[in-house]
Amino acid sequence: MVAHSNQSSHLSGIVFDIQRTSLHDGPGLRTTVFLKGCPLRCAWCHNPESQKIAPQTGQSGKVYGQRMSVDTVMQVVEADRGFYESSGGGLTLSGGEPTVQFGFCLALLQRAKESGIHTVLDTCGQVDPNNLAELIPWVDLFHFDLKLSDNQGLRTWTGANGNLIEANLAMLEACGSKIVLRCPIIPGVNDTRMHAAFLDTMEASGRFERVERLPYHTSGLPKYADLGLPQPTFV
C-alpha cells in the first residue's frame, strides 16, 4: 500500500474547486474536492463546469479547473485534520463524477485513508464496475445519486445507463458498503407521486444509511452563460 501511495503522490488531476468546512457533504466537518469530468449530462446540472475534464475559461475570464497533484490536494485536506477528528468529518470527493479521473481519485482516497482521514465518495453510479470495486476498500461512505427510478427517464434526462447504475448499487450493497442515497427532486422531471413513493420504499427498505431528498436550486445558472452553454430548458 505504502509503495502504491508513494508512486501516486505525484499523480495529478483536474480539480475545479476545493471547499473547506463543507457542512452538507457527509458527516462532520469536511473538505470537499471537486474533480472535473462527468459521463452524464443531467438537464438540471448545477455544476456545468464539471462536465468536461479539461480546464475551461469562461467568458468572464474565470478559469474553471486547474491541474493539481495528489500532494498539493492532500496538503489542503490535511490542514483541517483537527476539525475532522473532533467532528467525525473528513474528505469528500465530488464532481462531476470523480471516478472519471480514476487514478487520481483512487490515489486521493488511498492517501486519505492511509493517514486516518474518513472518506466519502459522491458518485452517480455510472462507473466501470471494476474501477468501482477497486475503490470500495478506500471509501467509508458512498453518496450514491438516485435521480430517476426508470431507465427510460434516466436516459432521457441524464444520458445514463440505468442497468449499469443499478448493478453498481447492488455491488456496493453486496460488499457491505455504507450508502446514502442522494436524490435531487427536479420540478417537471421527477417531482411526481410515483417517484416520491419509490423513494419512500427505498427509505423503508433499510438498505441505506439514509435517503436524502435534495431540492433543485438555480445557483448554477450563471455558469451556463459564462461557459457559453444554453440554459437548461427542462422546466
Place this chain on the structure above:
Amino acid sequence: MKTLTELSRDYAVSSLTTWQSALSQAEAFTNRFCELDGIPVVQREATLLAQQFRQQFLPMERNDGVAGRVRYPLVGFSPQPMGMGFYCDFDGLEQGLERYPETTDRGQALINFWRGRTTEAHCRAALPPEAARHLPSDAWFTESGVGFPLYRIGGSTLDYGKLVHLGLDGLETVTRHTDFAHVVPLLRGTIDFYIDQVDDGEVSRSLKTVRHGPPESFRDAVQLIWLYALHAGSWNYGRLDVVLGPFLERDLADGVLTWDGARELTCQWWRLMETVPCQYDHRVIVGGMGRPEEAAADRFALLAIAATRATRSNHPQLTLRFHEGQNTALWERAIDAIGEGCTFPMLYNDDVNVPAVAKAYSIGRNRAMDYTPFGCGEYVLGHQGIASPNGVINLLKGLEVALHGGVDPVTGYRVAHVPAVSQLQSFDDVWRAYRRVVEPIVTALAVHQATEYRVAAREAPFGFISALISGCVENNRSAIGGGAVYLGGSLETYGNTNTADSLHVIDELVFKQRVVSLPELVEALDRDFEGASELQARCRAVAKYGNDEGLADAMAQKVHNHICRFTRDQAKPAGLDSYLVVVINNWANTVLGRTTEASAEGRRAGEPLANGNNPSSGADVNGVTAFLNSLVRLDPGIHAGAVQNMKFTKDWFGEMRPKFDALLRTYFAQGGTQAMISVVSREDLEAALREPEKWGHLIIRVGGFSIRFVDLPADAQREFLTRTFN
C-alpha cells in the same frame, strides 16, 4: 443607541430650563473648583465629588429593582465616562449655546475657563516635546495621522470581593487614614438619597443593610456593587461569578430567592446598565480558572447567561472564560445563547490565555489566572492593576507614510525621515522604512501613557477606584500614583492585517515577480487605482492572510511579532510595569480607514481597515477552518488581548449544532484564544438596512463590542455586511 455623553448632553440641551440648570451646575462646580485652588487634591476631590454626586444621581424609576441611575454634568470629574479627571464637555456647551444664544455669555465663560485647565489639557501640555512631535494631533476621529493619544483611566476592574467582604463600615475603617477616606461617606450620602425615596420593601432593606455592614443577600450585594460602580465611573465588573456566586447559592438554598426571582433581578440590573450606555464597557466575566468556590460561581454564571438570553441587550458584555474540565453546562448554555443571536457570551480560552498572559506580563501562572478582559477586549490583571488603553496607532497609515518618504500624503506632515520611495530597492528597505515610521510613535505613545498617569495622579487620588485596587489602601497611594501592584498601559493597533497583506503584495509583485516597480505602485495608490484597475486586480489576487496560506500568514506573523515585541519593550524605559499591544476594535477600523489612502493589498482610499485580528473583509475565501487556522498563528504571548470576530449564518445551528461545537472546540484546542460570534443572516441585515425601525432587536458584534445593527453609522453597517459569512 446614544452614548452616555450624548444622553447627558441631550438632556442638558432639551429645554431652556434644563440648559440653564446644567449651566448653573457647571458654574457652581467651576466656582468651587476655583475656591479650592491650592488646597490638597484629596480634599478637593472629596469636596467636588460631594457637590457633583448630588446632581449626578437620579431618582429610581418604576421598574427598577435596584437603586442607582446617573446623568453626568457638563463639567465635572470622572476617570473616563465623560473625560479623564476634571473634564469639560466643550462640544456639549457649544451645542447648547447654539440652541440658546441668550446664554452665550455664561457658556462662553465656562469654555474660556476650562480651556487649558482640564486634566486632559494638562496631560497634553506635559508631554515631552519629542513625544509631542510624534503625536501632533488628538483628533483621531477626524484627522489623518499615524499615532494618537487617548485620555482616560479606563478598564479598572475593582475588587468587589473586598467590598462585599468588608461592607461599608469595614471599608471605612481601612480607608480612614488614607487619601480615600471620602469614599464611604460619599457613598452613604447617595444611599440615604435613595432610602428617602423608596417605600419599605426589598430595595429599602438592601440599602439599609449595605449602608453599614456587608451584604447579607444576593440582592444586597448587587445593590452595593452597582452603586459603587456608578460612583467610581468604572464599568467593568470583573469576575462577578466569584463575588456573587456564594450569595446566590446561599439565597437559593435558604429559599430567600427562587431561580426565576434571581434571574429577574439580574435582568433588572442588566437593564440598568443600559441606562449608562457604553457598548465598549460593562464587561461581566464568568467562568475560568482560579475560582475558589467554583460550584457557586457556576450558578451565577448560568444565571448571567440566562439573564442575557432573556434581555437580548448589548449590556452587559457577558464574557465566558472556560477551560478543560470546567462544568460543561456553562459552555452548552453559552452556545445556546450565541445560536440565538445574543452575540454573548464572548468566549475566552483559559487553557491558552493563562499561559499567554503569564508570558506577556512576565508573571506566574496563578497571578495570570486573574486576567480580566475589559472594554473592547484588553486585559487587565483583575484588581491587581491598571492597564488603560491610551494610545491608537494606524499601522497601515504608517506604511503609507513609509512609502511617501516619511510624509503623510493627506496632511503633508513630516512624520519621519525615511528614504524616498525610489530609493527603496528591496523588501528589507521597505520594512526598515516602515519600522522607522512606526517605532518612534510607539515610543512616544508609551511616554504619553506614563505622562498621563503622572499628571492625573497629581490632580486627584481617584479615590473610588484606588480604594478597591490592590496595593493602594495598604500604601496610601492612588492607583495611578504608585499604589496599584501593576501599573501598565496598552496600545490599540489598527490596520495590522492590511499592513501585512500590503507588505506581502509589495514583496510578491514588486520584488519577486517584478511586475511593477515600487514607485509605479505607489503612484497607482496615490491615484486610488484610477486607471490602474488591472494592477488593482493583481494586488487583490495575491494571497491574503486568513486563508491558511503560508506566505501571507507568515507576513501577518512578522507584522504582529514586530509591533507586539517593540511595544512590549517600551514599558521599562517609560516607567511602566507593562505596555502591550491590544488588537481590538470599536469602529476605529472604519474611522481610521476614512483618512487612509489606497493600499497595496487592493483596498481603495477611505475604505475600512480590517477588523481586529481578522482578515480584510471578504479576503478569507478558503472557508472558516482556513480562517481559524490562520488566526492561531498569531502569538498570544506578546500582547494583552486580540479580538477574533466571526459571523455565522443560522444554518450552523439546529441540526448542525454538533458541527459548530466541534469547529469551535477544535479552534480552541489548536490555540484559539477567543471568539466573538455573531449569528445572523444576510437577509436580516439587508432588511434592517431597508427598514431599520423594525430591526431594533438585531444585535451584531462589531469588533470589541456588540451593538444594535441599526445604531451603526451607514459606512460601518456596509462594512459589517461585507465581512465573510461562514
